[in-house]
Amino acid sequence: MSLKLTFKSFFFRFLEILPNKQGEQVYHKVQELFSKENLDFKIRSSHNTFRTFQDITREQGIEIKDRVVIEIGSGWLPLMPYFFRYMGKAEKVETFDLNRHYQRENIEKLNEAFSGEYEVEINKVKESAYSLPEAIKYYPNSNILDQKLTNCDLVFSRFVLEHLRPETIKSMHLKFKKELKPGAHIVHLISPGDHRAYLDKELSLQDFLKYSRREWQKKQTRFDYHNRLRLPEYLEIFNNLDLKIVHLTYEVPDRNSEYYRKFEALNLHPDFTDFTDEELMAGAINIILKV
Ligand SMILES: C[S@@+](CC[C@H](N)C(=O)[O-])C[C@H]1O[C@@H](n2cnc3c(N)ncnc32)[C@H](O)[C@@H]1O
DSSP: OOHHHHHHHHHHHHHHHSOHHHHHHHHHHHHHHHTOSOHHHHHHHHHHHHHHHHHHHHHTTOOOTTOEEEEEOOTTSOHHHHIIIIITOOSEEEEEOSSOOOOHHHHHHHHHHHHHHHTOOOOBOTTOTTOOBTTEEEETTOOGGGSOOTTOSEEEEESOGGGSOHHHHHHHHHHHHHHSOTTOEEEEEEOOSOGGGGTOTTSOTTGGGGSOHHHHHHHOOTTSOOOOOOHHHHHHHHHHTTOEEEEEEEEOOOTTSHHHHHHHTOOOOGGGTTSOHHHHHOEEEEEEEEO
16 A cells, blocks of 8 residues: 555544544644645646536536536635636536635635636625635535525536435435426536545555445545445436436546556455446546436
């Protein structure tokens, strides 16, 4: 195991033994410390996400101009909300997160960098605790499951679904089906690979599929929970709720690639042997659902 991954696993185990609130605080501080490095990189990579969003929504004739967008999982910075507002011309973006990670100081830096890079004027509301513009509303410590969604035209999430329990994904989509306007869309960008492989280059992106449910449960903590759902399992959830899948794309590594070789070397747990290689390896899933 790489040193980085060993440290991260050890750190999350340590956080788990702290009382909930302290665990969250230490997690927040350390993430903050390690995520300071590259605002430009974050802006560029979110711009790429926005381009993907534009490509897949354009194909379906979906417009966010003058519309209300809801983001599930705000994370650390309002990057996708800024692209939705300033490039997509959304009327309003409401972003919800179970935690409170936004910080005024970081958003001020983002405002400067974003307005410089894209020549847009960001008029932050004077009394905004986070230096956010009027059109972007941040709801920290808020579960999307508890929100009213009746005014929303499009729901968006990036790198969120893979961290939710399957039952939560079901309840969330049942709620979307009941509360969103007919014809509203839900766009999910899902990263179903083993995130430990980003820190340990020796690991396959499917490494976690060699463990039983119980073994995997023991390996992870609430800070790095990953549901290991495979593509057909996501599709089954949406199909069972009669949500229309209007777009689906995903990446599968080339047969001659190093990724594939690492995957083939794995001894898969029987829970996963009924899937095809493509179903097991499907990564970077982009999906659009219509209510
Ligand atoms: C891995 S982060 C991704 C953040 C951001 N979307 C990004 O792309 O960087 C997932 C976020 O989703 C949030 N989240 C998970 N379940 C949620 C829920 N039910 N309601 C609101 N936010 C949720 C988590 O608190 C976490 O901040």
